[in-house]
Amino acid sequence: MAPQAPSSVRAGPEHRVAVPLTLPKDLAPQVGGLEVEASGAAMGVTWTLKAITLPGLGAQVLARTVQDRLDRVVAEMSTWEPASHISAFNRAPAGAWQDLPEGFAQVMACALSMAALGQGAFDPTVGRVTDLWGFGPPGPVAVPPTDAMVDEARAQAGWTRLDFDPVGRRLRQPGGLGLDLSGIAKGFGVDEAAHALLRLGVRDFLLEVGGELRGEGLKPDGQPWWVALERLEGEVEGQAPILLALCGQSVATSGDYRRYMIHEERRLAHTLDPRTGRPSESGVACVSVLHAQAMVADAWCTLLSVVGAEEGLALCAAHDIPARFLVHTKRGLEERLSPAFQALLED
Known part of the structure; x- marks a missing residue:
């Protein structure tokens, strides 16, 4: 996402404009x-x-x-904070229950819901795997981990290993599990x-x-907060840029171009597939998701980056999620839109 200065971004005939289908009744400058x-x-x-x-x-x-x-x-x-609640949980012995702050509990509830929806393609328990690939607090690694190292770390992961008590706002450490939110x-x-x-x-x-x-x-001139979706090098020509009107909406973007490691002339994305413990090979270069909650948009981006455009579009259609994919093809980066996103672009 490239958040251009809102004062300089206005909708015009050279843009495709995405506007929420419903707006607050009291919306006025x-x-x-x-x-x-x-x-x-x-x-x-x-x-x-x-x-x-x-x-x-x-x-x-x-x-x-x-x-x-x-x-x-x-x-x-x-x-990254040794004194944080999540770091304390990751150090806790097997069987220990930890009380969670209210916000932490809200995030865990959403994360576990997304893990179930994605059948493990989104998993908040792969902290050890993330560290192995050099994307966690220990810092970058010179070479990728061995298969044995990945398999060992994956054996300690798994969202189904967690016992979460949403009413009591507490979480049990099953032993060796590393949360990563x-x-x-x-x-x-x-x-x-x-x-x-x-x-x-x-x-x-x-x-x-x-x-x-x-x-x-709204802005003082009655315009919404216009945000331009970032255009990436290699996009197939022919599609006008997209402007989003963020009125009571959030947008999150995830892409394989942001953080990665280079090994043997291959670029390995920081987005890991929890199902394999290895960098995602879904073919998704970038995905943007709109939702009223930024937390939910963030989680959907992570999930869709892993499952890829075909399965991702089916999930978006089933759950009415507006999402825009840029997918690696032989022609370059091609755009795929979910039905809910396409509806935002239609007059």
């Missing part, structure tokens, strides 16, 4: 609002905020609000920061965290 911008760093990425606010809620207040919420997610769910936690951070802004009374804003975006309300 704010009278007397002040345009402010804020930015910072959290979750290993940068974040930016463009908002329309009222006197007394300046950029510093909004920046502190966003930063506090993102830092809280890091403290709970970052495997990187495929969903950033989206949850976007949602948490957005909810905090809404509670402050900020109703019109565009928030971007590491390429995942959520838009609420």
